[in-house]
Amino acid sequence: MSRKSYLPPLAFDRLTPFYDCVLSGILRERQWKDAFVRQVAPMAGERILDLGCGTGTLTIQMKKAAPEAEVLGLDPDSAALERACGKAAEAGAAVLFHEGIADKPPATPEFGEGSFDKVTSSLMLHHLSHEVKRRTFLRVRALLRSGGTFHVVDWGPAATTFHRVVFLGTRLLDGFEPTRDNVSGRLPAMIGAAGFDDVEETRHQNTIAGTLRFYKAVRRGDCVLSSSK
Ligand SMILES: C[S@@+](CC[C@H](N)C(=O)[O-])C[C@H]1O[C@@H](n2cnc3c(N)ncnc32)[C@H](O)[C@@H]1O
Known part of the structure; x- marks a missing residue:
């Protein structure tokens, strides 16, 4: 790649070798990833895909929350995936990690539509x-079954001037264009435009690097009109 x-x-x-230290030490990921896993509420028998899983902390947490769920x-x-595999093996979590991008996942049966x-x-x-x-939201909708849910935690509009200022550090590192929709609060509208329903912000969490926003959206079934005429 x-x-x-x-x-x-x-x-x-x-x-990349410092990623986990930054997340746990500076961003206090434990606090908000625990809350995020509670929002996702993984359940036995479910198939759950963690997009952009990186070093796999959340993926492993979800598998541990529901060992009978299939978590990818x-x-x-x-x-990052090598680190994720090592962490999963250490935690005894049978998670399947795949290399690929969000808007074009592998064309294999594991990533089948619905x-x-x-x-x-x-x-x-x-x-x-x-x-x-935009392409990723369309793909996520296609991957979900009818009634399936999409859960997001990411940088969003800053809750205070302090959080707007400190988030400039991330914008300098990751780029102004990719972070623009986040800081402008456009993610919910973009998710809705991809055909999701009930898009809602469920909570936010201020961190030393900016404000994290949690979103949830539902993929309703396609409406098929039938007519006897
Ligand atoms: C900041 S890390 C987040 C990792 C992990 N989800 C977490 O919460 O710690 C962003 C991740 O997105 C991945 N990424 C970047 N572009 C991507 C794409 N087009 N599709 C899927 N993942 C992508 C990166 O490789 C990286 O691992």
Whole structure:
């Protein structure tokens, strides 16, 4: 996978070994990832896809919350996935990690249309350009079964001036274009435009690097009008 086709976990490959330390030490991921897993509420028998799973912390947490669920992680970054596999093995969590991108997942039966109950995305969307976000939301909708849910936690509009200022650090690192829809609060409208229903912000959490917003959306069935005429 070419370096230019996606943005790695901390923008530069050489920073990937520090990703987990930054997330746990600086972003206090435990606090908000626990809340996010409660929102997703993984259940036995469900198929759950974690898009842009990176080093797999959330993917593993979801599997541990529901060992009888089938949990898959997808990410283009092989170095992050290697770490994810090591962490899953250590935790005894049977998670399946795949290399690939969100708007074009592998064309295999595992990623069949309508084959997932839930799709999650944690801190991935701000790595995608506007156009790739748009294509990703359409793909997520296609991957979900009718009634399936899409759960997002990502940078959003800052709750205070302080959080707007500190978020400039992430914008400088990850880019102004990919982060623009996030800070402008456009993610819910974009998710709705991809055909999701009941798009809602469920909570927000301020961190030392900015404000995280949690969203949930439902994929309703396609409406087919039948006529006897
Ligand atoms: C900031 S990390 C988040 C990792 C993990 N979800 C978490 O919450 O810690 C962003 C991840 O998105 C991945 N990514 C970037 N572009 C992507 C794309 N087009 N499709 C899927 N994942 C992508 C990166 O490789 C990286 O692992």
